Amino acid sequence: MIIDQSLLMLIINIIQEYILILRHKVFSLFSTIPENYNKGDAGNVLMIVGFNGPWGSLKTISDRLNKQGYKIHFPKFKTRDPILKIVDEISQFINDYQLENIIIVAHSKGGIVARNLLNIDYSNINKIINIAVPNNGTIFGYLNIHNLHELKPKSSQLKALDDAKTDKIINIYPKFDNHVIPNSSLYLKGANNVEIDIVGHTRLLESKETLNVIEKIL
Secondary structure (H helix, E strand, C coil): CCCCHHHHHHHHHHHHHHHHHHHHHHHHHHCCCCHHHHCCCCEEEEEECCCCCCHHHHHHHHHHHHHCCEEEECCCCCCCCCHHHHHHHHHHHHHHCCCCCEEEEEECHHHHHHHHHHHHCCCCEEEEEEECCCCCCCHHHHCCCCCHHHHCCCCHHHHCCCCCCCCCEEEEEEEECCCCCCHHHHCCCCCEEEEEEEECCCHHHHCHHHHHHHHHHC
């Protein structure tokens, strides 16, 4: 049996995707957030992980931004909680630490949280860099577990953002996303949309092209 070359590459990329997810979880289980993330005078970057996302999934981006002088913040919350509950907890985190002129980097479900934060306090957020976000939902939202229903297409949580401002959002997404289906749901009207030629919802986080786009933005 001869397998088409493009299909073979897709399969290989998806396998690499899930190996990376596992690596992030194991790393985060045995590692703590670096102390040097607390240092930096270029500005405050708020990192918001996605559903079931460990902090290590955003380590590559965090390391790069910290080296550029940004202070990195990882607010603690349960990623399976309802979106608005997470929004409230991160809003409290921002107030507790008196953060101003904030840049948000968010992945997947975290991007929906970030869009809600922008809707609440537009003036205090300079930019949002959303990565692989199901802006218009995903079929996995039909799995009625762990509040995933909030991410199904046309859910009330997503429809509430229909008229929300998007001009401060840089929306980065892969050519093929294995977790956001249909992939057309990745696009966000009114945002600065950037497609990266890569396969993988999580592999995108460690793509050199993604890092280069973020560096240019900042």
